[in-house]
Amino acid sequence: MNAPQQIPEGYRLDARGRLIPEEQIRPIDQLRDELVLSIVDRACELRDELRDFKADVFSEIERFVETSAAEYDVQVGGKKGNVQLVSFCGRYKVVRAIQEHITFDERLQAAKGLLDECLREWTADARPEIATIVQDAFRVDSAGNIRTGQVLSLRRLDIQDSRWLRAMDAISDAVQVTGSKSYVRIYERVGDSDQYKPISLDIAGV
Structure with a gap:
């Protein structure tokens, strides 16, 4: 797997994989790029939080089911x-x-x-x-x-x-x-x- 391309300061990578100097990019295009990347970063954080939340909830429910079953001296198998x-x-x-x-x-x-x-x-x-x-x-x-x-x-x-x-x-x-x-x-x-x-x-x- 190829390592991500390093982008020098003052440049941005375009959709064709070319390094473009920022002074050649219109301000509105730069602003759009910053907005999209900001939203994507926040979305990825939320995705990771949801993944961790789901894993925690499944574990907590499974532990509770086992605790409840233990009151009747029963072992529950599997999930x-x-x-x-x-x-x-x-x-x-x-x-x-x-x-x-x-x-x-x-x-x-x-x-x-x-x-x-x-x-x-x-x-x-x-x-x-x-x-x-x-x-x-x-x-x-x-x-x-x-x-x-x-x-x-x-x-x-x-x-x-x-x-x-x-x-x-x-x-x-x-x-x-x-x-x-x-x-x-x-x-x-x-x-x-x-x-x-x-x-x-x-x-x-x-």
Whole structure:
């Protein structure tokens, strides 16, 4: 990795990588450059503070969960699972959320084959609504990926056909957890209502 270019005093680096004497740069361009660099420096400081804050919050929540479990002589393993913590006054709420990334292996194709068998028979008996639900579930998104939530939602349908049940088993077996992301969300209750409003840590939402 190349070391950053040293900029001599009285010069500035332009967008093409050339050293330009400051006396050749218009004052308004110099002022714009100083403003942008100042904002970027402050943004980087905030980014680092947020990163440290997030790490601290996760550690503190994990320690609290372990402390709470210790009251019942239970050891909790790993950091999986959503946790919701509410202040004593009920005004504030902190949520640790774990979002798993799910994909399907080749067994999803077996499930689709079983469902197609069901649909071929059922559509002859005027059950088009089920066909629409199944076909919609197996549509891909704009990136060409199977929409996992839609496929998994098929398991909530109360259908007792043996082929359907085998297809639901195949869907369950096909699920592969390929990763997860952890989030912390902080909420404040709005007035005297039961509704909580997120305390935004996103610059666009502040």
